Amino acid sequence: MPDYRFRPVTRADLPMLADWLRDPVVAAWWPGPDRQIALVAEDMANPVMRQVIASLGGTPVGYAQYYPARHWPAPHFADLAPDAVAIDLFAAPLGLGQGGAWLRALGDLLLDQAPLLAIDPAPANLRAIRAYEKAGFSGDAIRIDSEGQPVRVMTRHR
Numbered sequence: 001m002p003d004y005r006f007r008p009v010t011r012a013d014l015p016m017l018a019d020w021l022r023d024p025v026v027a028a029w030w031p032g033p034d035r036q037i038a039l040v041a042e043d044m045a046n047p048v049m050r051q052v053i054a055s056l057g058g059t060p061v062g063y064a065q066y067y068p069a070r071h072w073p074a075p076h077f078a079d080l081a082p083d084a085v086a087i088d089l090f091a092a093p094l095g096l097g098q099g100g101a102w103l104r105a106l107g108d109l110l111l112d113q114a115p116l117l118a119i120d121p122a123p124a125n126l127r128a129i130r131a132y133e134k135a136g137f138s139g140d141a142i143r144i145d146s147e148g149q150p151v152r153v154m155t156r157h158r
Contacts, residue, residue, distance in 0.1 A: 002056050002098075002101060003057075004055065004061070004101065004102040004105040004106070005055050005056075006052040006053070006055075007055070008050075008051065009053055009063070013053060014037060014040070014041055016092075018033060018034075018037040020090060020092050020093065021033035021037055025091070026091065029125050030090055040063075048067050048068060049065055049067045050066050050067065051064070051065045052066075054106065056098070056102070061098050062089055062090065062092055062095045062098070062099060062103075063089060063090055064087055064089040065087070065089070066085050066088075066110060066117075067085065067086055068084070068086070069084040069085060069086035069118050074086070075143070075145065076120060076143035076151055077153070080116060080118055081115065081116050084114065084115075084116040084117070084118050085110055085117050087107075089103065089119075099128070099131035099132075100130070100134025100135045101134070103131060103134075104134065104135040104136055107135055107136060111157075115157065115158045116155055116156070116158070118153060118154070119137055119154050120145065120151035120152065120153055120154070121152050122150070123142055123151070123152045129152065129154070132154050137154040137155060137156045138155065139155050141153045
């Protein structure tokens with residue numbers, strides 16, 4: 001398996017992340033790149049949120065944020081264990097096709113700290129769902145998130 005590395009997001013990463021959010025493949029699922037980058041920047045000050053850049057051989061291939069799944073109102077995660085960790089992510093243009101591999105590596109690290117990981121793709125985001133399955137996530141329950149949108153709840157256990 002490739003050797004993926006993860007480092008904390010810094011303010012210097014924001015222009016790069018903004019470019020990634022403008023990529024049509026990412027923007028289809030993370031709409032409003034200016035709003036999204038503002039949220040990423042805002043979350044940098046939140047001690048509950050962890051944000052990382054995934055890289056392979058020094059090349060950034062993706063962004064992930066993870067946090068206690070039940071920290072914010074998230075009705076679709078209400079039945080998860082209190083110590084479950086939720087993950088949101090998107091790929092860099094150079095990382096397309098690698099999401100399953102680097103998410104598996106990140107999941108392996110996170111499962112040392114938490115017994116359950118959760119992710120919530122849009123049911124129509126088949127590319128993401130395939131990547132999450134490759135990373136060891138499963139589940140096909142469709143629930144409504146805090147914004148009233150349907151999501152597919154997928155989990156990975158320790």
